[in-house]
C-alpha cells in the first residue's frame with residue numbers, strides 16, 4: 104500500500120475534501136450574498152419555468168383532446184350516400200334495403216343503421232290531425248327516418264316505452280320514437296296512455312321516448328320513424344343525403360370504414376363514402392409541433408442567458424474572493440478543491456433555479472388549466488428532469504470560473 | 520521516523536531569484552537549522568527578503584536552488600499535491616492581515632483549517648473550540664470577525680494555525696496591524712506556545728517583538744546574517 108510507504112517517509116496523506124463539506128462551503132458562499140444569488144438564478148428560473156410550462160400546457164391540451172376524443176368518437180363511423188341530391192332529378196337511395204344487416208355482419212360492428220331527414224317541406228307536426236301550421240310549438244321538431252339499427256347505434260337512453268324494432272320495420276308500421284326535446288315540445292311525457300303524433304295528418308303511435316343519445320344528438324329534437332315506413336310514405340331522401348351510423352368495437356373503426364362501402368354495395372362501392380374517426384396521433388402531433396416549438400426555443404434562450412448569468416456571477420465571485428482562495432490553499436486546499444468549491448456553488452445555484460423554475464412552471468400550468476377548465480397534466484419525468492436541467496446549466500456555467508479559481512496563485516492572492 | 524534531535528527545518532544552499540529584465544536575488548543561498556521547539560525571529564528592513572524566506576518555508580513558493588528538509592522530509596522535491604498536503608498537515612500560518620472570512624464566526628474560521636484534512640464535523644467543532652480556548656477566546660466563539668478587535672482577530676487566526684497541531688508555526692509580521700499594547704498580548708501568547716513546545720518562526724521589523732524570541736536572525740539584502748542567540 105502506498106499509504107504505508109508514505110507514512111514510512113513521514114509524509115502526510117493527500118488533502119481531501121468531503122462531499123458534504125464541499126457542499127456546505129458552496130452553500131455558505133451563496134448565502135453570503137443572498138440578493139445576488141437570487142438575481143443570478145433568475146435566468147435559470149425563467150428558462151426552466153418556461154420549459155415546464157410549455158411541456159405541461161402541451162400535455163394538458165393534448166389530454167383535453169384525449170378527453171373529447173373519447174372511446175365513443177374513436178368507434179364511430181359514418182357512411183354517406185354520394186348520390187347528388189339534386190331536386191330536379193328523381194331521388195334515389197344508394198343504401199340497399201338490407202343495409203343494416205350487411206354491415207352488422209362485419210366483424211367489429213356493434214350496431215349500424217341508416218337514417219335521413221324526411222323529405223317534407225314545412226310539415227305540420229302535432230298531437231292532433233290539425234290543419235297545417237296550427238301547432239306553433241312543434242315547428243322546431245325535426246323528422247327523421249331511422250332504422251332500428253340506427254337508433255341502437257346512437258346509444259340511446261330510453262326514458263319511457265321502448266324503441267321500435269325489426270318487427271315494426273318489417274311491416275313498415277306507423278310508429279315513432281321521440282327525442283326528449285321533441286317530446287317536450289309536443290307535450291308528451293309518457294307512453295302508457297298511447298299518445299299519437301300526426302305528421303301532415305298521418306298518425307304515428309309513440310312507442311318510446313329517448314332522454315339522451317351518445318351519438319347523433321340531433322335525434323333528441325326529432326321524431327323518428329322506421330326507414331321502411333318513411334320510404335313507403337315519403338320516398339327516398341331528397342334535400343340531405345342518407346347516412347349510415349356505425350358503432351364499432353374499440354380499434355375496429357378504421358377497418359370497418361374501409362370495408363363498409365364494399366359490403367353495402369359490392370357492385371358500386373364508389374356510391375358511398377365512409378368517414379372514419381380522426382387519427383388521434385395526428386391531432387396530438389399537430390398541437391405538439393405548432394406553438395410549443397417556438398416556446399421551447401424561447402425557453403432554451405432563457406437557459407443560455409441563465410447560464411451566462413451564473414458564469415458571470417461566479418467569475419466575479421472568484422475575482423472578489425482571491426484572498427479567500429489563497430487562504431484555503433495555505434490551509435491545505437489543492438487546486439482541485441478550489442475548483443470543486445466554485446463548481447459546486449454554480450451547480451447549487453443552477454439547481455435552486457431549476458427547482459424554483461419547476462415550481463413556477465407547474466403553477467402556470469395549474470392556473471391556465473384552471474382557467475380553461477382543463478385537467479392539468481404534467482409528465483412526472485418533467486418534474487425530475489427540469490431541476491436537473493438547471494443543475495446542468497449551473498455545472499456548465501461554472502466550468503470556466505472554476506478553472507480560473509484553480510489557477511489562482513496562493514502567494515499572489517495572500518499578498519492583498 | 521526522524522530522530523528527536525533532528526532539526527524541524529534544515530536549509531542547505533536554499534535561494535530564490537525572481538527572474539526579469541533585472542534579476543532580483545530576493546534570497547541568497549542560506550544555511551539554517553531550526554530545532555524542535557525553537558522560537559526564531561527574523562528581522563530586517565522592508566524588502567530584505569524576509570517574506571520570501573517565509574514563503575519558501577511554508578511551501579507557498581519554490582526555491583531557485585538548494586534543499587529544504589522539513590521534519591526529515593525533503594520537501595523541496597515534492598510534487599504540488601504532496602506540498603499541498605504538507606501545508607495542510609504540518610504547517611500553520613499567521614498573516615499580518617489576519618485573513619479571516621468575514622461571514623464566518625470565529626469557530627467556523629478555525630474549523631476551516633480542518634476542512635482539507637477531512638476531519639468529521641463533530642471533531643472539527645471540538646478542536647476549534649479547544650484552540651479558541653487556548654488563545655483566550657472562549658467567550659467569542661460565535662462572534663463574526665468584523666465585530667472583533669484586531670487583537671481578537673489575530674488570536675482567531677493563531678487558533679486556526681494551531682488547530683491541526685502543526686510541526687511548524689510560521690508568522691509574517693503578525694503584529695504589523697496591531698497597536699503596541701495588543702502586540703504585547705499577542706507576543707505573550709507566542710511565548711506561551713513556545714513554552715509548551717511549539718516550533719515558531721516569526722518575521723518582524725519590530726525589535727521589541729524580536730526580543731521575545733529565543734533566537735533572532737537579521738536579514739539584509741537577501742542575506743541571512745548575524746545569528747544572535749538570546750537566552751529564552
Ligand SMILES: Nc1ncnc2c1ncn2[C@@H]1O[C@H](COP(=O)(O)OP(=O)(O)O)[C@@H](O)[C@H]1O
Nearest residue numbers: 537543545563564565566567568569570571572
Ligand atoms: N513575486 C515577485 N516577483 C519579483 N520580485 C519579488 C517578488 N516577491 C518579492 N520580490 C522582491 O524580492 C525582494 C524581497 O521581498 P520580500 O521578501 O517581500 O521582502 P520583505 O518581506 O523583507 O519586505 C524585494 O526586492 C521584492 O521586490
Ligand SMILES: [Mg+2]
Nearest residue numbers: 569570571691
Ligand atoms: Mg514582507
